[in-house]
Amino acid sequence: GDFAAFVARLRQRHGWLDAAVCARWARGYGTRVEHLLDGVRDVSGLGAQVAPGLHEAELAYLARAEWARCADDVLWRRSKLGLHFDAAQRSAVQRWFARNAPRHSAR
Secondary structure: OOHHHHHHHHHHHOOOOOHHHHHHHHHHHHHHHHHHOOOOOOHHHHOOEEEOOEEHHHHHHHHHHOOOOOHHHHHHHHOOHHHOOOHHHHHHHHHHHHHHOOOOOOO
């Protein structure tokens, strides 16, 4: 389909969403972005901004739906956000996962 039209529809439905975040999510998640935004009505519903443009809702979605288990899964494997964040911002993502990531036992 037409990517620009998809982003425009997404922005129309979620006008409160930052344009750069909206475009990144459209590229990265496609139509699955609606799962990420399920139940979110405004920017406060995204939770805290852990790093620029990276909110708790996105991290929780990645942990829940895309099996991200650590910061590297998000910063380097699922996206390349690590290229754009400084060391302090990457550390903030690591701290979020240390507090919130699902724990799995080895069997």
